[in-house]
Amino acid sequence: MPGLSAFARRTSDRRAAPPERRTGRLRPLRPWLAAALALPLFASSSTAAQANGEDEPTRVWLVELAAGADASALDAAASGLDYTLRHDFERVWNGVSVEADPAVARRLERLDLVEEVWSDVVFTGPARVGTDPELEAGRVPELAQAIATTRADEAHERGITGEGVRVGVIDTGVDYTHPDLGGCFGTGCRVAYGTDFVGDDFDSDDPEHAEPRPDDDPADCGGHGTHVAGIVGANGQVTGVAPDAVIGAYRVFGCEGSTSAEVILQALEAALDDGMDVVNLSLGQSFQWPGYPTAKAADRLTEEGVTVVASMGNDGEAGVFSGSAPGVGEDVIAVASTDNPAQRMDAAFVAALDRSVGYKSIGDVADPEPGTATDPLAWFGRACADDAAEADIAGKAALIVRGECTFKEKYERAVDEGATAVVVYNDRSGPFGGAGVDDLGVPLVGVTDTDGEALREAAADGDAVLEFGGDTVLVDLPRGGYASSFSAYGPAPDLAFKPDLAAPGGGIWSTVPVADGSYESLSGTSMSSPHVAGAAALLLQAEPRLEPGEVRTRLANSATPVVWGDDPELGEYEAAHRQGTGVIDVVAALDAEARLLPTGVNVGDGTGARTFTLTLTSDAYSVQDYDLEHRATTATTGDERAPDFVATEPEVTFEPSHLRLYPGQSATVDVTVEPGADLPEGTVFGGRITAVPEGGGTTLTAAYSGYQGDYLAIPVLAHPDYPRLGAVVGQDPETHQFEYRDLDEGETFSLAEGPDLAALVYLGHQVAAMEVSLANTATGEVVRWERETFLPRSPGPDDAVGIHLEDLVAQRPNALEAGEWTLEVRVLKALGDEADPDHWEQWTSPAFTLTD
Template identity: 75%
Template structure:
């Protein structure tokens, strides 16, 4: 249809944040729900009370039709209710109700590389290197040699459950087992984004049928074929996902509450909602859990390729340890022997492709294999060799199968291995190999060698080009309120760990879902050594002792990765255990502006001896320009300390005043940062804190500036599987009807996270204005064209009968991040052209 396209839409009552691609192995944002009926379907809302109030506030609403589902009094000052949008709006108008939140969707666990299946040969080879490499990187293995293994520490895993039958995880569930606590909040069929499967069916069995939670648990504390960071911890398994699909904020918060009730010392959340604010309920609930004494660790997110301000809730919570990811030096992959090369090559099977067996026919070079590309070889009855790029895996795969290929091998057009999905199984295996292996196979095919891949069941370690560097997927901070995030980093790229026994027992996965449990395990080691540490102490010890990550785009120049991407760096368990002082706070937001900024750090001795310290500074790379596609600058700020040198006596604290002056060469609109280190004289552990700041006026970042949006559009249809809407351009003189259609929407693109968004409609004939309640703390649009749909009928569901037939305009207003709600200069606004409504 001319002028039509498919875009996400805001679910019933537009106040839900826009749909967005997320990945946290974990995450994704609210996906669109079905159209609302005029009176609005019942849905779940989170009602936040003002300080000092409680659920008794709702006694004043006894005449309204709603059901209280859960009171989160212990971890969040609010309740979840089921109500239609109009009722939810009226609840929000009650005295002492702070805000009404939509219960947004957290997408099902997804990772940044496809899993590979463990073979018998690998199982017989002893501890596999990837997790061993990771715990060597952070020196958790040295802690094990000291007898510090996490014994007596309870770690809660809020995820897809745990396969407690796995021998590396204890083999049983309940008293006397390693997985001793836990529950299933949702049931196998649950998917919060599917109306037919959105009702939880909880039970007492947290068995994992998706695999993600078992992989996470193995990183925390496997003890067997693989060894986790803390191999003697006790687990709590809190299942918040079904076998597939998404979960909700309400369910995650119930799991946080259960972890508190069960006395978990550490809680890991390898999930999140990208582009989110620290004020979202899951982040606030996680913060509350730390106040109750539990260390909460969460993934920073996997949207690093979407630019800065891409972190996830609950990771962006003020007291949560948000974890970035670095790549392991190598990743274990299935191996195929190539006689013509006299060596194996590593491969991955693309999702939804059949697993290869035996051996392939001879490989013939087909080319790039996009729709309009010429065929560069006859692959009929042969295996097709294709290079990645330009078009989808699905298009390449279907092209090769149409030409008679019996197998498809796609090699990378950039360094390293890759996984992929999106193909539809046509009975022909589709494999991916690295660029180096692919080029070797191409050279053989070019001389008519037709190499054959033989599948032996072995595995091989494949070098990762970003080994020791920030993973390409690892999300950037800071948070939208400029709060410093992430806190620390850990290995998360190419991690071999446990998966359910039925799925092969071990897989290699990548994501901040894998780095977060590494830090959770490290926290458990600290608590094993010093049980009286509180959550702030644990974060401080881990952050102070972290080691810097080189900047991956040009590691030879010596620059360091952005502080707002690595935190203070990769954790070092031994230095955290041995720290003789602490430097606090560990992450500082210096705000915006163009001049110097001053803040204070406190250095506190834990030593038995007098020690002298010298304060030093290392600049980190700055990000410049566009949020989504930033540039980089090595222009270093000038940093002054008062005092620069100091002496601490045992138990003494001292305050250091730090003044940061951004470089005059740094473009406005940049986010800069650095590492501040207290270096002890005469040996001992150095202590590091980090900072970030914005160069320029943060309020100057545009929100509604896009060449194609905002605009009005007609709703065409909704995809029943993806639940995304298709829209078309509005025709001149077209009339819209809430009862009979066509339906109308405003397509809005959010270039940066707004602190609030308000929608109103004005009657062009009478001057009447209809206003809807503001939504606070919205995510930004994730991609360059990812607009959100504000559906007129969803608005009317909040205010039934508010819009009469006639000529109307819609106005969308957004409050800029950190803006003053009472200052008109801090708002941006768009008003639509007139449109006509009929009965």
């Protein structure tokens, strides 16, 4: 059952461990299971407690029901089982949330009317305003330029502003007092709908604050939701994509921390009940499958006529197959991110340069006060602990270059040595942000590499001073028009084509709560998604009868390709499984007179030719001729966490290659793609199919992706350091991560007193199922645990998961006895047939001894 999380543990980073301990940066089976790991069962349960007969602590489970079954049927079938029904999600997802212990959850899944029992997950909270994640350069400038990129501003000139269309924002809430968002909440206001499902203190990753405390006020104390709402529909100092749309604010995060799938499902349900036409989800969990409840619930909303838009995810640096749920949902519009040429930043004037430089405060350090100035800058070097100081910085502002050690180390060292301000400049192109730094009462700001070098030269003359004035400046960026470095790659684990399309998403200057300064620049696919949600509102104002699938088709068909920003010999266009069909063009979508479906095609795996069918339908009032064309996109190959990029020139044929359509007519085209025998196995390739109208008009685009080779050949349990056994050392009380050490020779493990034993498993790829069992080497007795299904892959090259014996025993208190045992892990590969032994991988541990 999807409850293996009950014995999956998160551990700490390898670098933090003592040298004599062989540890890994280990995470739970599902990266979103932080809340589960924080609950008493996982944070403090013990085999001793279970041996003494104490009850297993309860937790929240999502019970997916078979077609035709409902909560009352479950109640009748589960008579006698000790569980509490929390919420019935009948309208958005055929299932319920319950509170029960793991043993009851296992018994629920065995019922005929139950499809799956899922662990409720944690959706990590967005960074607070002013503490951007440290994403690499390439930020969109301001909202005005971003809506020009998508041509939403031209739609406004036509009088298409989203008027009358309702857009639900499921996020941290919205500061409806912001003048750009209407200044009020309720009937007649811009923010007319919404509720708070959780309360200010809620954090599903913190056991003391994991229970929601809902109320009716969706006010935002985190900032992220206000920023997203501004992109959708601000109308004031900044202008959003749909400045006259009605906004629904559905708050699913507290002021800090994480939320849960159960809460998100409730918000989806409320958005449907409130009649939202569009719903935006600038949230998600990476490496996920389309079958997870949040993705399926989002799909259900589209069946009810709601256009659902979601972030593809920010794990682009983790390679392919890194998309997020609910974005990977079949009918959800998953949005990638692109960068524009400049970013708006706070400005400091430097008289020695006769110009202003853009800066950003780092971590939780307070912004410099306008009207203040630094002492003269002194070049301090890299400022890591073992670096020699380049100058005496007592009573001066320290100028430091980024890299080699954390911002926290650099900042604390500079303050310890008497710096009155700290300026860090980038060691690569463009601006940056950072987190994890506490305020020591000394300003800490970051500047670009070019501005940093200029300040370093001026500092040599002794007269470089930063004067903070409260103004802003546009800072040039190196990757304008290219895919954002953080934007996640598809395809989905079932090879489904994702993302669907792209929009500006880095460094967007938009609204934040008035208390936080009213405007800020934030980055992520969280910012690209509301561009598309706003664009959907524009289309729905122009054509209210458009169905969600038609909205996606219009936007995807008319998108502009994202060019490949690196070695031109590797291709002209960014990978299809990174950009979808490209960046939305609102005017082209409004003016489209035909449709090309499907907009994204999975051509599967293999090494030979693949054939698929596209359907072209005319909505024009006259006869139109179309020519079919193909352009390849850059492919990714090799290690999916750090892929190489290769050029591909597949042979593509169309049958027919030319179409003449009369008004209202549809015609099909068979497309055959021959990737080529020289394309390395393990490559994800793709391309763009365009229907080009003769005589002008909107070119229609569909895209495809495929896997070269046998998808089932991807190894899962092949990491050189994992699987292996480890003894549990301890747990970080804040991160809930565990540390492990190698077993001592002849070491034994007491069922009553510990130490706890764990199997450390690295998942090389997403798996369809995992099974865990223990075998007694003397008697042959085998103890099995319920299987876990649809697991994400380990995110990075050194990530793994910990399966704790303590938690196995907690689930089956009397199943094990003293003696010698081995532990076995079996995984069913993605898209594998469980009846085929070749589709499974397994690992058996060395023997270990359990004592009473």
